[in-house]
Amino acid sequence: MARIVYPAGLNRRRFIAGSAAFGAATAASGIFAPAVRAQNPTIKVGYVTPQSGPLAAFAEADNFTLEMFRAAVANGVNIGGTTYNVEVVVADSQSNPNRAADVASELIVREEIDLMLVASTPETTNPVSTQCEIEEVPCISTMAPWEPWFIGRQPNPADPSAFEEFAWTYHFFWGLKEFTDVYTNMWSQLETNKTVGGLWPNDADGNAFADRANGFPPVMDAKGYKLLDPGRFANGTDSFAAQISRFREGEVEIVTGLMIPPDFTTYWTQSLQQGFRPKVCSMGRAILFPSAVEALGKLGHNISCEVWWSTTHPFVSSINGMSAKQLGDSFTQATGRPWTQPIGYTHALFEVALDVLKRTADPKDRDATVEAIASTNATTIIGPVAFGRDNLPGFARKNVSTTPLVGGQWRLREDGNGYDLVIVDNRTAAEIPTAGEMQAIA
Numbered sequence: 001m002a003r004i005v006y007p008a009g010l011n012r013r014r015f016i017a018g019s020a021a022f023g024a025a026t027a028a029s030g031i032f033a034p035a036v037r038a039q040n041p042t043i044k045v046g047y048v049t050p051q052s053g054p055l056a057a058f059a060e061a062d063n064f065t066l067e068m069f070r071a072a073v074a075n076g077v078n079i080g081g082t083t084y085n086v087e088v089v090v091a092d093s094q095s096n097p098n099r100a101a102d103v104a105s106e107l108i109v110r111e112e113i114d115l116m117l118v119a120s121t122p123e124t125t126n127p128v129s130t131q132c133e134i135e136e137v138p139c140i141s142t143m144a145p146w147e148p149w150f151i152g153r154q155p156n157p158a159d160p161s162a163f164e165e166f167a168w169t170y171h172f173f174w175g176l177k178e179f180t181d182v183y184t185n186m187w188s189q190l191e192t193n194k195t196v197g198g199l200w201p202n203d204a205d206g207n208a209f210a211d212r213a214n215g216f217p218p219v220m221d222a223k224g225y226k227l228l229d230p231g232r233f234a235n236g237t238d239s240f241a242a243q244i245s246r247f248r249e250g251e252v253e254i255v256t257g258l259m260i261p262p263d264f265t266t267y268w269t270q271s272l273q274q275g276f277r278p279k280v281c282s283m284g285r286a287i288l289f290p291s292a293v294e295a296l297g298k299l300g301h302n303i304s305c306e307v308w309w310s311t312t313h314p315f316v317s318s319i320n321g322m323s324a325k326q327l328g329d330s331f332t333q334a335t336g337r338p339w340t341q342p343i344g345y346t347h348a349l350f351e352v353a354l355d356v357l358k359r360t361a362d363p364k365d366r367d368a369t370v371e372a373i374a375s376t377n378a379t380t381i382i383g384p385v386a387f388g389r390d391n392l393p394g395f396a397r398k399n400v401s402t403t404p405l406v407g408g409q410w411r412l413r414e415d416g417n418g419y420d421l422v423i424v425d426n427r428t429a430a431e432i433p434t435a436g437e438m439q440a441i442a
Helices: 012-018 062-072 097-109 122-135 146-153 176-187 204-210 216-222 241-249 261-273 290-294 324-335 342-359 366-374
Strands: 030-032 042-049 077-079 082-092 115-119 139-142 169-172 195-199 226-228 254-258 280-284 304-307 377-380 383-386 406-412 419-425
Touching (some): 042 062, 062 082, 077 342, 115 342, 122 146, 146 169, 241 261, 290 419, 304 419, 342 366
Parallel strands (some): 042 082, 042 115, 280 304
Antiparallel strands (some): 077 082, 406 419
């Protein structure tokens, strides 16, 4: 796909006004809309996720969610007395940041979208959000910790005094504080020597969480943990022998980090083969999905992770009134696969989008739409989403809404056929029930 680049000093509005000639291939990997009703105007929504490549598990619920959203808007959306058709144009980032930026440009320029939605790790959310900020297109994103999304897009990420708010891009998800609180709360349930080995890749998430000033290390110091960090590694690494050796020599009893699923499978298999079995392994990103744990065979028992969403969360959909359990069960019935955490956030992204469209003064006016985003105060399947709350640093308050997070462990079923994700700590979100206590890896 060709990337459309505007001449220096031009944004989309000025460029389109001066030129109608562009012919790059469409970004859409799929388009759906209600039956065309010529008498009704159409709202175009762009949607970018990693539907292929190493991050594809994050987009597993896309088709399921899109079908549900299509049913919700099948008769159009009434806004200010006018009924609008809603069309969603879907693009695959292929788990590649450069392609994510390319397809965002195509959706903005070729498809002339009115609203952008994007999800799943900074490698997708950041380039799409940046493109929208440049082109003055309203954008809502999720499924990336907010610090890499917000701080990673600043001209000088090391200088908080220079951070600037964004005009067009908004994000909802949890952040480093929620993550570290959940992990250390789980660890505190067990007797350990409080020595932690970190596995953070050389990507936006990994660098943000490993940052010695603003990431995981100062939290470890403050809570009395000793952190052993063997350094960044490239995604796709095929040997973790050096890291395993360092952990063994350092008497590490807790392993943590942020890894993509294939890398964690490689690491954990090699670790156990080499005789290094920590008491705790809490791994972000890598084992959010049943498929990732099942890839370990029986070696995934009692591995722990953050839990963004589950079928026991006490929230309901603002689109169709489904409970979390009903949504998860519906996914399984439709696909034959177990529920997975991104189902809730993918659904919530479209909940927020629909809420925004219903409240905007004019869905074809970008200024009106971004004003509606900024004033969002919605209750969704993953909990409340509201911008401008005071539970964030002042620099991020306008653009970010934090969401509930708890901790869980994967437990191998008694018959050995698959795993269940059991919530074991809810001190960060008491409204979400627990179903067990933290157990050491046997």
